[in-house]
Amino acid sequence: MRVLVVNAGSSSLKLTRLDERCTVTAATTVESWRGEGQLEPLAEFLAGCGPVDAVGHRVVHGGSRHTGPALVDPVLVTYLWSIRHLAPLHNPRALAGIAATEKLLPDVPAVACFDTTFHATLPPAAHTYALPREWNERWQLRRYGFHGLSHAYAVRRAAEIVGRSVEELRIVSAHLGAGASLAAVLGGRSVDTTMGFTPLAGLVMNTRPGTVDPGLVLWLLEHGGVPEPEVADVFEHHAGLKGLTETSGDLREVLAGRAGGDPACALAFDVYLHRLCREIAAMTAAAGGLDLLIFTGGVGEHATEVRHAVADRLAHLGIDIDTELNRVTTGDGDISRRHSTARTVVVTAREDLEIRRQVMDVLLSD
DSSP, X not given: OOEEEEEEOSSXXXXXXXXXXXXXXXXEEESSOOOTTOOHHHXXXXXXXXXXXXXXXXXXXXXXXXXXXXXXXXXXXXXXXXXXXXXXXXXXXXXXXXXXXXXXXXXXXXXEEETTGGGGGOOHHHHOOSSOHHHXXXXXXXXXXXXXXXXXXXXXXXXXXXXXXXXXXXXXXXXXXXXXXXXXEETTEEEEESOOSSTTSSSOOSSOOOSOOHHHHHHHHHTSOOOHHHHHHIIIIIOHHHHHHSSOOOHHHHHHHHHTTOHHHHHHHHHHHHHHHHHHHHHHHHHTSOSEEXXXXXXXXXXXXXXXXXXHHTGGGTBOBOHHHHHHOOSSEEOBOTTOSBEEXXXXXXXXXXXXXXXXXXXXXX
């Protein structure tokens, strides 16, 4: 089955065509995509990429209703529109991608693949917020978790790299990019994660702060005189590494500033690393131990300095990486020392392959 993977980001549109052998035969990224009204880039890609048998859409939030991939139909679209506020930067864009491809490929089946699906297996103790039960039930408040498509692929691929069954491993998967999250995986199932009801919680990210004291947010609103729209804008776009350094927030820029003696960049990296190491240890506790640590995403694959620092600080968890392997590895590979008790693996992020797998599962099961 030849699958078109549509990944509509907060401003960009990524298109990938995979053939029957899971080979990428065409791919492009539209850096500034205005939405479903801008059909030209998609039409141009489809004209040159070859036949398409199915479409798979990455959708960040599936809400409480969808714990697995789902065939796109009017009922699904209506529901996703009703929960757009749960991922305001991403779900409306995914809906725009769905609408655009429906116009250009009206007879081709499409499947929505959710980043929240992988974490639907979180046990109640991990996903329940200590809020009034009536609130939790009325508004379906819970830890949903995100980056599930990336985590799902990385977990399976990393187990292949170390030659073991995923079901027998205690895993911490670290998706580190502009957005970042960890997942604790036991028996192949997500049992804890750092993101929560929205993608704002957890690790320090490029422009997002990660977890902050909710009392701090209330103080800003009630006593700091900061309007709610400004709080929301800062938390989404101007916090994290960007807020601490007044750079773009790209970790490469922060590391360059740190190397050049910028104290703000040095502090930002320390804050980033402190939270990352603390949460890896927490995910290890949730998994009942650590057999396999996975680095994926742009930072996870390329920031050798981050991987080295994590291994150095968490050596007590059995993490011990080979310095030379860490230096040269930017794709799939085991960077552990031979006798380390916890293996450390780098996995190239391939959400497209996970989306294709889920599209096949939905369409071939009908």
